[in-house]
Amino acid sequence: MVVPRLAEGNGITTPRLSLRPVAPENLPDLIALKSDEAAFGLMLHGTRTPERAREELEDDMEFWLVRGYGTWAVYDRATGDFLGITGLMERPDGRGIALRFALWPHCRGKGYAREAARAALAFGFKRGLPRIIAIAWDQNTASRQVLTDIGMTPHDTFTHRSRHMLVFEALAPGVG
Numbered sequence: 230m231v232v233p234r235l236a237e238g239n240g241i242t243t244p245r246l247s248l249r250p251v252a253p254e255n256l257p258d259l260i261a262l263k264s265d266e267a268a269f270g271l272m273l274h275g276t277r278t279p280e281r282a283r284e285e286l287e288d289d290m291e292f293w294l295v296r297g298y299g300t301w302a303v304y305d306r307a308t309g310d311f312l313g314i315t316g317l318m319e320r321p322d323g324r325g326i327a328l329r330f331a332l333w334p335h336c337r338g339k340g341y342a343r344e345a346a347r348a349a350l351a352f353g354f355k356r357g358l359p360r361i362i363a364i365a366w367d368q369n370t371a372s373r374q375v376l377t378d379i380g381m382t383p384h385d386t387f388t389h390r391s392r393h394m395l396v397f398e399a400l401a402p403g404v405g
Contacts, residue, residue, distance in 0.1 A: 239293065239297070239298070240301070241301065241348045241349075241352060242306065243344050243345070243347075243348050244306075244344070245305065245306055245307070245341070245344060246303055246304065246305065246306060246312070246341065246344055246345055246348070247303075247304040247305075247306050248301035248302070248303055248304075248315065248345060248348060248349070249301055249302050249304070250290075250293050250299060250300070250301055250302075251286055251289050251290060251293075251299070251300050251301065251302050251314070252290065252302075253286070253290075255286065255302045255311075256282070256283060256286055258302065258311045259282050259285075259286055259302075259314070260279045260282045260283070262311075262313060262314065262331065262333065263276060263277035263281075263282045263285070263331075264276050264277060264278070264279065264282070265333075265334075267334045268313065268331055268332070268333055268334055269331055271366060271369050271372070272329070272331055289316070289318075292318065292319075296319075297356055298316075298317045298352060298353060298356050298358075299316055299317065299318065300314055300315070300316030300317075300318065300329075301314065301315055301316055301345075301349065302314060303315055303330075303332065303341070303345045305341075312332050312333060312336045312341055312345075313330065313331050313332030313333055313336060313341075313342075313345075314329075314330065314331055314332075315328070315329065315330040315342075315345040315346055315348070315349045316328070316329055316330075316349060317329075317349055317352070317353045317358070317361065320362070320364075324362055324364075324385075324396065325360055325361070325362045326353065326358055326360070326361050326362070327361070327362050327363055327364060328346055328349055328350055328353070328361050328362070328363040328376075328381075328399075329363065329364075330342050330345055330346045330349070330372075330375070332345070337371065342371075342372075342375050343375050343378055343379060346363075346375055346376070346379050347379045350379055350380075350381075350399060354401040354402065357401075358401065359400065359401050359404045360398060360399070360400050360401070360404065361381075361398070361399050362381075362384070362396055362397060362398045362399075363376050363381055363396075363397045363398075364394055364395070364396055364397075365394070365395050365397065366392050366393070366394055366395075367386075367392075367393040367394065367395050368392070368393075373395065373397075376397045377397075379399075380399055381397035381398060381399045382397060382398060382399070383395055383396070383397055384396050384397060384398040
């Protein structure tokens with residue numbers, strides 16, 4: 230496994246990806262990604278309106294200032310193309326800090342989500358988080374596979390909007 234390197238300003242580089250904390254210049258890409266059913270429809274609260282995407286960007290930037298971690302825009306290092314997002318956010322239901330990722334459908338099957346999610350998880354542990362969770366709809370086999378592949382294990386379940394959701398968790402090295 231290649232260990233991701235922290236770049237200046239909380240960015241991360243991996244062999245193929247560049248992860249940069251979201252910023253105002255990401256708004257057009259975020260609006261497009263978050264309004265696309267194929268890209269964001271499987272997220273817990275589904276697609277977002279442009280206004281909601283803007284509000285989330287503002288929240289994400291504030292979260293970075295307060296917590297020192299948050300959501301990254303994910304780019305292909307070779308082309309500079311925006312691929313999607315990954316990040317660590319506090320869940321509003323009190324379950325803990327959650328890893329999340331959403332990439333364009335054309336990026337699927339290439340290992341980008343796995344590479345980005347693994348880097349975000351490592352970043353969180355380096356920042357001192359003892360436990361990170363992730364939520365996946367039980368029918369979303371691709372996300373479940375990514376979470377398993379990066380070392381997260383099923384921990385709990387709940388129902389949201391008639392969907393059976395799985396809670397995965399990972400503990401920092403030396404915890405547990």
